[in-house]
Amino acid sequence: MEVFLGIDMGGTAIKLGLVSREGKLLKSFQVPTRAETQDRQVIVDNIKNAIRSALGGWEKVLAIGIGVPGGVDKKHGIIRFMPNIQALENYSLAEDLEKSFGMPVAIDNDANNAARGEYVFGAAKKYQDFVLITLGTGIGGGIFIRGDIYGGVANFAGEVGHMKLVPEGRTCGCGLNGCWEAYGSATAMIKRAQGLVAMGKKTSLSSVPEINAKVIFDEAKKGDEIALEVVEEVCHYLGIGIANLIHLFNPEAVVVGGGVSQAGDFLFERLRRYTSLYTKTEMFETCTIVPAALVNDAGVMGSAALAIMTLEHWGK
Amino acid sequence: MEVFLGIDMGGTAIKLGLVSREGKLLKSFQVPTRAETQDRQVIVDNIKNAIRSALGGWEKVLAIGIGVPGGVDKKHGIIRFMPNIQALENYSLAEDLEKSFGMPVAIDNDANNAARGEYVFGAAKKYQDFVLITLGTGIGGGIFIRGDIYGGVANFAGEVGHMKLVPEGRTCGCGLNGCWEAYGSATAMIKRAQGLVAMGKKTSLSSVPEINAKVIFDEAKKGDEIALEVVEEVCHYLGIGIANLIHLFNPEAVVVGGGVSQAGDFLFERLRRYTSLYTKTEMFETCTIVPAALVNDAGVMGSAALAIMTLEHWGK
Numbered sequence: 001m002e003v004f005l006g007i008d009m010g011g012t013a014i015k016l017g018l019v020s021r022e023g024k025l026l027k028s029f030q031v032p033t034r035a036e037t038q039d040r041q042v043i044v045d046n047i048k049n050a051i052r053s054a055l056g057g058w059e060k061v062l063a064i065g066i067g068v069p070g071g072v073d074k075k076h077g078i079i080r081f082m083p084n085i086q087a088l089e090n091y092s093l094a095e096d097l098e099k100s101f102g103m104p105v106a107i108d109n110d111a112n113n114a115a116r117g118e119y120v121f122g123a124a125k126k127y128q129d130f131v132l133i134t135l136g137t138g139i140g141g142g143i144f145i146r147g148d149i150y151g152g153v154a155n156f157a158g159e160v161g162h163m164k165l166v167p168e169g170r171t172c173g174c175g176l177n178g179c180w181e182a183y184g185s186a187t188a189m190i191k192r193a194q195g196l197v198a199m200g201k202k203t204s205l206s207s208v209p210e211i212n213a214k215v216i217f218d219e220a221k222k223g224d225e226i227a228l229e230v231v232e233e234v235c236h237y238l239g240i241g242i243a244n245l246i247h248l249f250n251p252e253a254v255v256v257g258g259g260v261s262q263a264g265d266f267l268f269e270r271l272r273r274y275t276s277l278y279t280k281t282e283m284f285e286t287c288t289i290v291p292a293a294l295v296n297d298a299g300v301m302g303s304a305a306l307a308i309m310t311l312e313h314w315g316k
Numbered sequence: 317m318e319v320f321l322g323i324d325m326g327g328t329a330i331k332l333g334l335v336s337r338e339g340k341l342l343k344s345f346q347v348p349t350r351a352e353t354q355d356r357q358v359i360v361d362n363i364k365n366a367i368r369s370a371l372g373g374w375e376k377v378l379a380i381g382i383g384v385p386g387g388v389d390k391k392h393g394i395i396r397f398m399p400n401i402q403a404l405e406n407y408s409l410a411e412d413l414e415k416s417f418g419m420p421v422a423i424d425n426d427a428n429n430a431a432r433g434e435y436v437f438g439a440a441k442k443y444q445d446f447v448l449i450t451l452g453t454g455i456g457g458g459i460f461i462r463g464d465i466y467g468g469v470a471n472f473a474g475e476v477g478h479m480k481l482v483p484e485g486r487t488c489g490c491g492l493n494g495c496w497e498a499y500g501s502a503t504a505m506i507k508r509a510q511g512l513v514a515m516g517k518k519t520s521l522s523s524v525p526e527i528n529a530k531v532i533f534d535e536a537k538k539g540d541e542i543a544l545e546v547v548e549e550v551c552h553y554l555g556i557g558i559a560n561l562i563h564l565f566n567p568e569a570v571v572v573g574g575g576v577s578q579a580g581d582f583l584f585e586r587l588r589r590y591t592s593l594y595t596k597t598e599m600f601e602t603c604t605i606v607p608a609a610l611v612n613d614a615g616v617m618g619s620a621a622l623a624i625m626t627l628e629h630w631g632k
Contacts, residue, residue: 287469
């Protein structure tokens with residue numbers, strides 16, 4: 001059995017998983033990142049120890065893939081910026097780990113890896129040209145073209161969340177305004193619902209312990225009119241952004257991942273309806289909008305997919 | 317000397333040009349399309365006669381490229397829809413011409429060919445990943461990825477003019493609303509200026525024989541405030557669209573062609589300024605915004621570039 005190690009780096013925790021070529025998660029665990037030390041050597045040693053634990057007893061691990069929340073010079077395996085773990089910026093992490101463990105190591109942005117995960121193991125196995133969007137705190141994107149991630153000149157491509165969809169629109173966390181994620185992310189959805197509750201609108205959302213995307217969908221499904229209004233509004237904006245992606249990429253599929261994608265048909269029926277309204281007919285008809293297959297462990301599985309694709313391209 | 321034949325099909329005229337590998341236009345002429353006959357055989361014979369005239373005396377023509385204003389199944393050389401010359405829809409034109417003339421024949425959408433022209437002969441020679449936009453009646457687009465046109469699943473990719481930039485915005489000729497080209501095309505610019513003139517705004521545009529994009533730029537350059545307002549507004553929207561393209565494609569360059577691109581630095585200074593405002597800094601900094609090199613004969617030169625790229629990929 002061929003086994004690959006996928007690592008999902010976050011500001012708080014490093015998640016590791018051994019994954020078979022067929023996509024079975026054989027072993028997984030996590031360790032604290034220790035980013036708060038702001039000490040590169042401490043964090044790198046921490047990663048190496050975790051990798052040693054992961055590899056222990058598995059002789060057939062062939063490659064390591066790492067996903068990070070930041071900008072990566074993929075060619076050289078160097079993280080260029082990563083606000084949550086700045087100590088690792090501009091360090092040849094891949095090269096260091098290759099020397100330490102004697103196997104290929106690749107690093108990329110976590111949204112790109114999420115797309116790789118769907119391509120290798122998940123909902124995009126049969127597609128060569130597709131766009132993955134992840135709906136969560138923000139809106140991330142990974143673009144597959146001719147069977148591989150398209151990164152553009154500096155591996156920044158796929159910043160779908162910062163398409164400007166509303167001139168003079170809402171301020172986005174990035175500093176720009178009118179960005180897609182200021183309208184279509186879980187964060188945007190929650191803010192909108194909180195605003196309506198604060199205004200005193202009659203809604204079941206005013207009596208829930210915590211408003212999150214799942215609760216809003218659940219209340220909308222039960223018939224709460226305000227929750228439904230929030231869902232329709234978010235899906236309208238999601239439809240605009242997906243329509244734009246279809247007009248630009250003419251993809252075989254748009255794969256929708258992230259926590260919000262768990263809302264099921266109630267979400268997807270609306271996404272398809274709004275997207276259809278905003279897309280040229282012949283282009284809508286050649287594209288399918290589907291949920292991502294990987295949700296839990298998507299980070300680790302995506303990184304394992306990077307490891308697999310790296311090994312396949314090794315030496316080519 | 318290697319020579320290629322580029323053909324630019326329009327509803328009114330078919331333009332033909334013999335072009336050297338180095339990009340010299342050796343001979344060019346045009347014939348009426350005869351689309352009004354709505355007779356496939358008449359139009360095809362017409363094309364063949366024109367090709368015979370073009371080839372006469374040139375023994376070293378190696379391939380033929382054709383650009384059409386429509387949707388093309390490039391793989392099979394079949395025009396799927398072309399509102400201006402419907403008689404040629406769903407006909408194996410490339411195959412027919414290959415048999416008749418004994419050389420490779422390729423057909424593609426004219427916006428894709430415009431991008432090929434810039435790649436082979438023009439402003440994008442040194443780029444592998446770039447987006448060409450053409451500002452004219454509408455806004456067309458051609459997307460280069462890893463040194464070749466990216467067409468997507470049905471060769472519809474690059475419909476940049478129909479990105480929705482303004483929710484509930486102006487109606488577009490395509491039937492959708494809020495499309496980029498309803499705000500950033502020459503047509504949009506002219507309509508906006510006409511509206512301001514009709515309202516009785518004090519402007520030199522009210523005394524010109526015909527309002528077109530060139531006149532609006534010329535009057536703005538001379539200091540007419542209303543003309544300048546129209547230019548600023550259009551550049552604001554062009555900046556939004558270009559920013560979106562940069563966020564999605566992280567290209568080395570955005571090449572701007574079409575008649576409007578002739579407005580020179582007065583236009584490009586504004587395009588860069590607005591785009592910069594709407595783009596993440598690190599992504600703006602890795603992208604250059606440049607005018608297309610081919611304007612006159614762009615259609616024929618783009619089709620010749622298709623012929624050259626087709627021959628290079630032949631048999632691969």
